Structure formats: structure tokens, C-alpha cells
Amino acid sequence: MIQIYAVGLNTFREAIRNRIFASLVMFAIAMLLLTLAVSSASLHEEVRLMKDLGLFLVSTFSVLIAIFIGVNLLYKEIERKTIYTIMPKPIHRAQFLLGKFAGLAWVMAVQVAVMGVVLALQFWLLDAHFGVEMVQAVWLAYMEVLVMVAIALLFSSFSTPFLSGLLTFGVFAVGRFVDRLATLQLGDPSERTEAQEQISAVIRGVAKVWPDLSLYNVTPNVVHGAPVTWGFVGSATLYGLTYAAVVLLLACVVFQRRDFI
Amino acid sequence: MSAHPALTVDGLVKTFDLGFLGALPGFGWLAARLGIKGIAHRVHAVQGVTLSVEPGEIYGFLGPNGAGKTTTMKMLMGLIHPTAGSGTLLGRPLGDREARARLGFLPEHPYFYDHLKPQEFLEFYGQLFRLTARERRDRARALIDRVGLGYAADRPLRRFSKGMVQRIGIAQALINDPDLIVLDEPMSGLDPMGRKDVRDIIFELKQRGKTVFFSSHILQDVEMICDRVGMVVRGKVVSEGPLHALLDVPSHRVEVVLGDIDDAVVERLSADAPSPTQVGAQWRFAVSDESEVGAFVRDAIAAGARLVSVTPQRRSLEEVFVASAQAGDAP
Numbered sequence: 001m002i003q004i005y006a007v008g009l010n011t012f013r014e015a016i017r018n019r020i021f022a023s024l025v026m027f028a029i030a031m032l033l034l035t036l037a038v039s040s041a042s043l044h045e046e047v048r049l050m051k052d053l054g055l056f057l058v059s060t061f062s063v064l065i066a067i068f069i070g071v072n073l074l075y076k077e078i079e080r081k082t083i084y085t086i087m088p089k090p091i092h093r094a095q096f097l098l099g100k101f102a103g104l105a106w107v108m109a110v111q112v113a114v115m116g117v118v119l120a121l122q123f124w125l126l127d128a129h130f131g132v133e134m135v136q137a138v139w140l141a142y143m144e145v146l147v148m149v150a151i152a153l154l155f156s157s158f159s160t161p162f163l164s165g166l167l168t169f170g171v172f173a174v175g176r177f178v179d180r181l182a183t184l185q186l187g188d189p190s191e192r193t194e195a196q197e198q199i200s201a202v203i204r205g206v207a208k209v210w211p212d213l214s215l216y217n218v219t220p221n222v223v224h225g226a227p228v229t230w231g232f233v234g235s236a237t238l239y240g241l242t243y244a245a246v247v248l249l250l251a252c253v254v255f256q257r258r259d260f261i
Numbered sequence: 262m263s264a265h266p267a268l269t270v271d272g273l274v275k276t277f278d279l280g281f282l283g284a285l286p287g288f289g290w291l292a293a294r295l296g297i298k299g300i301a302h303r304v305h306a307v308q309g310v311t312l313s314v315e316p317g318e319i320y321g322f323l324g325p326n327g328a329g330k331t332t333t334m335k336m337l338m339g340l341i342h343p344t345a346g347s348g349t350l351l352g353r354p355l356g357d358r359e360a361r362a363r364l365g366f367l368p369e370h371p372y373f374y375d376h377l378k379p380q381e382f383l384e385f386y387g388q389l390f391r392l393t394a395r396e397r398r399d400r401a402r403a404l405i406d407r408v409g410l411g412y413a414a415d416r417p418l419r420r421f422s423k424g425m426v427q428r429i430g431i432a433q434a435l436i437n438d439p440d441l442i443v444l445d446e447p448m449s450g451l452d453p454m455g456r457k458d459v460r461d462i463i464f465e466l467k468q469r470g471k472t473v474f475f476s477s478h479i480l481q482d483v484e485m486i487c488d489r490v491g492m493v494v495r496g497k498v499v500s501e502g503p504l505h506a507l508l509d510v511p512s513h514r515v516e517v518v519l520g521d522i523d524d525a526v527v528e529r530l531s532a533d534a535p536s537p538t539q540v541g542a543q544w545r546f547a548v549s550d551e552s553e554v555g556a557f558v559r560d561a562i563a564a565g566a567r568l569v570s571v572t573p574q575r576r577s578l579e580e581v582f583v584a585s586a587q588a589g590d591a592p
Contacts, residue, residue: 006388084368259341
């Protein structure tokens, strides 16, 4: 356990001391502050717009930053050969990978928390209430980030950052709408062909194993005042952690077989 | 002293399947069989390396570029999986965690986490060995001083020169006080003072009963510190043994140094010992066959030369190295 902690702490330190990460976070905060100006310009819709745009930015920027760092994490270790001095130590490759995940999860927790605090400050400036549903929404955005970090690590355990980034972003983009694919039925019910039926079944099958990221987008509920139950938050959290754990397990299997040339 | 060798390698083989489709299972083999190049090809980096290192000795692992030294070391360190063969570290199979806890390793051209300062860096490696906070702190401080980096303790590693990186790399290899230290080109990038410091560290480790297995291109260093050497060429060990045994093979060459000699005599003696070299007022002749030395010296004295010395020549490690490389390259 101490090895996972050591690798995680080192990953956290490296990211926090990295100027690119600092620039990305500053840019994300700047964009968030821009929502204050946009919201203030709207007539009587300031708070609604702030919730909508604010949560969109927290979620999207966090995922993009997570993908950017995640796909580079293992690649950098191998490319810069820092891994050459780690692997001969009494540490299992899986421990190293889990340490990298833990470190990035920690970094992203700070990043999401900072954006959440900035968003809350803007509510305070507008004299609006930053309710529990906003906290729930930010928490779920973080859960989505954890799933994406695990997926980025899986792809980067065997491919280049560019390809890993492309694949991870693809999973993210489809994952946001996968709930619609889960019930997809191609063609008109009255004149549906067998081919359409089979393709629909395949898409529905893929949708079942694809990460359902729509669970983590509760912005419509928050904006329209529909409650988000703690039960839902709990099950979405459990789903995210389980999904991340399975993906990490796969990543460990791939990473275990890899040669560090 | 331990009963088993500190390190053994038995028929270690590594074949890389490279190219666009090379990584796909079976493709490299198929491409090699069909003679297809480009999309997939095989590289036989190590072709059955076998050697053994005894506890407490300094073993030099030599070979020209691309001979397979680093690949062999990477297999020993668990960085790449052998295609065939086996090995042991400190009496335990490769990859064993207990053995790795007693192992130190410095890779070639090391690069480290450059956001860390030396103390943080070494303490991080100490954590990987489950050292206590106090052990980590004390050992890190002592090692920073030992490798001569006390003056740079507050600098992040990204501001280190190549030589400083090499020094901190040696420090990380020693953080767990290992019994077996594997160093891949430890003198690389160091100035003469740095090389001497590394040699001193290696000697000190030997005096403390540690085993050192290292590769180097700097034969002078190898000759100065190794008990035994193994030479690898094209992925195979072509010669191995105690350094004195490799070097004491009679070369049949004798160096004759003469003084008080004029140019005409030099020219005449050059017929028997070509390409003499002048050092001050003396001339050095290399007589290639020791049976001809008597006649050569008699001729020289008869011509008025003063005999300064007659020295049978020992083979240099460089000559052994070149001869081994040529033998290994022969079809």
C-alpha cells in the first residue's frame, strides 16, 4: 500500500508543479469567470444561466484536463525512462499503475474542487443560493472524471498519447449519449428489415458495456429545480467506481505484459 | 558469504517483433519465415547469454554498441520479458520481489523526476523499499553527501547537469543498501574526477561485501576495477573469465627500448620491428616474435645503440575486446 501511496504522491507533486497543468486550470477558471459576465448580461436568467454554463464548464474542462494528463502519464514514464528505475524496485506493475491512477485522481479532486469553489463564489456574488444539488452535480462531475482517468490509463498502457487521447475522447463523446443508444431501434417499426434489427441489437449490446456518462450530467435537473436524490448519487458513484475498477484491472493486465524497450 | 552466485543468466534470449504489424501475435514469426520486411520484422537482440557472477566480485559486462548488454540487463531488471532462458538474482528467480528488495539498479542515460529535489527524490525511492521515514531521511542525506551533491541539495533535478544526474542516479541505486548493484554505463557522461568517484564507490561497495555487475565502454575503468569480465558480441557471450586470465594470455610481442641511436640505425632496425615510436631521445620497437628478440638486440648493440629495456607485452583489454568483437562478428 505504501508503494501505491508513494507513486500517487509523486504523480500529484509532478502535476501540481507542472506549469502546463497550472495554465490549464487558470484557463478553466477564467472561462468560468466569463460565465459571470454572460449571466449578468441576461435578463432575470442570471442564476439559471450560471448553473447551466457553470456546471457544463466544470464537467467538460475537468474531463478534458483529465484526458490530457491521463494519456501522457504512462507514456512520459516510459519515454523519459523514469520507469526504468521504478520497476526493478520491489513494486508490482499493478501497484505502479494504481499509484498513477490515485495520484491523478487526487490532482483532479483538487482541480474540480477549485472550480467548484470558484462557481460557488460567483453564486455568492449574484446573491444566489449554491444549493446541495450544485454540490451533488459537482461530485458527479468528479465521478465522471475518475471513469475517464481509468479509461485514459487503459489506452495509454499500450498506445501513444495521440491515439490514446483520440480513443478516450471518443469514449467520452459517445458515453455522454449512450443512454439513447441503449434503446436504439433502427428503421420504421412497420417495415423494419432483419439487417436493421441486427445492427440495432449490436449497438444496444455495445451500449450496455460502454460507460454510461449520462448519469453524471444532472444539469437539467439542477436548472429546472427537479431534485437529485442521494440514492441516485450513491448508485451513480458506485457505478463509476466499479467501472473504473474493471477498466483499471484490464489496464493492469495489459501493462503487466508490456516490454519497456 | 552466500552459497549461491549473486547473479546467474542461463541461455537468456530476447527477440523483438518490430514494425507496423510486428506487435500482433505471430506476425513477426510469419514475416521472418516469408522474408517480408517493412510491416513486420524480427530482431534477435540477445541470443543465449549465459554467465555467472559470484558474491562480492566486480563483474564487467562488455561489448560493442548493439551487442545486447542493455537488453540483457533489462531482462534481469524485469523491464522486458525474456523470449527464452532464465536467470537468478541473489539465488532467487528473476522478478522475485524479495530479491528486488536487495537490488540496486542504475540504467544507461538515466532521467529522473525533475520536479523533485534530491532529498525528496531519494525519499520517494526509499518509500518503494518500505523504509521508515527516519531511515529514508537519514540514508538520503548520507547518500547526497556520499555522491558529492551536498551543494545542490536545494535544487530541483531539472537544473542538474548530466554528471549530477548520474551521481543522483547512483545514490538512488544505493538507497536500500543493496547486496547486488547493477550499473549500466555508470561512467557515461562523467568527467575524470566523476569517474574516479564512481570507481571509489564501486571499490567501497566491494569492500563491504557487495556484488557489482556493470557495463561500460570505458575499458580503462573496467581494467582498473573488475575482478572478472564477460564480453558479449551480437547477443552472445564470446569470452568470460577473470580479468588477469584474459590479459595474461601471452601475446609473444616484446617491447625493446633503445637509446643513443641515429636515424640510419632506426631505419635498418625498422625492417625487423616496423613503425618504431620516438619518446624523447629514446626509440621504442615492438618485436612481434619473442624468438627474434635476441638477434634484434644483438644487432642494435652492434650498431652502437644503448639498450634501455626489454619488456614482454601483456595484452591490453582493448586488444582482447577487439579480438573478441572480431571473433563474434565472424560468420
